[in-house]
Amino acid sequence: MVECCIAEDKELCFLYSSKLLELIMKKYTYAILVILDKYGKMRFNEIQRKIKGLTQRTLSIRLKELEKAKLVKREVDSSEPIKVYYSITTEGKAVKNALQILISLINLLDNNKDAYLC
Template sequence: MSQYEHTCMIRGDGGRTIRAVLDRICDKWTLLIVATLDQGRLRFTDLHRQIPGISQRMLTLTLRNLERDGLVSRTAYAEVPPRVEYALTPTGRSLIPPALALAGWAIEHIAEIEASRAAYTDRPK
């Protein structure tokens, strides 16, 4: 029995819990935000500047979801103008090693993946 099957049997939810967590972690922006916050606490505008292509709305939504899931903390300071900073929680920091392992795997196997894609595209239909 695989680790996944074992976990699903223990949970008894058919894998819904695992899928929900992976949906959050594997969305388009989460790992970029987590990797950026691994450098330390950042204000919203600094975070937005460091992640090319993300809209303010998508950054806001993703940060809100990460905060809800306990991966990011949000600290608001009562100043004028208001200042808000985001940081990884211990749970968020624990995501860095597996994310780096996955990135390393992708780098190690990209040539094989690209060759396989080309062969698939070029095969007779």
């Protein structure tokens, strides 16, 4: 563990998970969170259809990562046929909103927009 870099006010320091930060910055994480926030509960193929270039494999991996991080919730409807739904959690909404605020701030400071966040 790395020591806090603030000399006299160590209570201002806090630990964070680098794994969660890496997940947030992975391709399609933001897109998945935004889609689930807008449309609510969705099935796997519905999510995939909404995001260009997203493969089944990548979506499967990303959803498992997001579920493990408690940003997305997986629900199984046991009626016949069995259906699986994904939805954004409160924590997932907070992460999505924080990313949008950061992007808005970056856009205010730099008018040279050259990429979309996916």
